[in-house]
Structure formats: C-alpha cells, structure tokens
Amino acid sequence: MTKDAEKLICICYHDYLSKIKAGSSKTEAKCFSQNYQNENSHFSSWHKDDFSSTRDELCKLGFLKVWISGSFELTPNAIEYMENRFKNNLKEITKFISQLIP
Numbered sequence: 001m002t003k004d005a006e007k008l009i010c011i012c013y014h015d016y017l018s019k020i021k022a023g024s025s026k027t028e029a030k031c032f033s034q035n036y037q038n039e040n041s042h043f044s045s046w047h048k049d050d051f052s053s054t055r056d057e058l059c060k061l062g063f064l065k066v067w068i069s070g071s072f073e074l075t076p077n078a079i080e081y082m083e084n085r086f087k088n089n090l091k092e093i094t095k096f097i098s099q100l101i102p
Helices: 003-021 048-060 076-085 090-100
Strands: 064-066 072-074
Touching: 003 048, 003 072, 003 076, 048 064
Parallel strands: none
Antiparallel strands: 064 072
C-alpha cells in the first residue's frame, strides 16, 4: 500500500468513527460522497487524478467499493483491518493522522 493510500484509508476510517460517534448508523457512516476530496481539507492540495488513482488503489486492495458516480464506501475488510491496526480507535488514529499531515 502506498503512503497516499494509507493516508486516505486512515482519514476515511477516522471520519467513519466520527460519524458513528455523532449518531450515524454504521451503514451510513461508511459511505463517502463523490465530493469527499473537496469536503475534506486533508486532500485539498491533492490533484483530482491523484485522489482518484489512490481511491482506485484502495478499491483493488478490497478496502473501498467505488461507484460509477465517484462516491465510495469502506468495505468490511477495510473496517476490520483498521480495527485491528488501531485498537484504541478514534484517539489512536487521530494521533497517527496528525503525524501524516505536514
């Protein structure tokens, strides 16, 4: 997995956990809009093509399901991978993301 893919999956998982904490269902929380790149300041400097190719990389790894519209969702494989990677969930992943962002 590339560093950009790691950054994207970590930030998506962080947003997933944040949505759940805010009261969303897990089904709703795992979904991201086609405008996610523009909605999330972490990706504002990314070229649109770079974001798409990174999203496609995660799709090929089985971590995202990407729709023709450009919207996407976390797969159960992604959620399981991230749960095992970050045992303390939101607190631990927030710390990790802060180290990824210059």
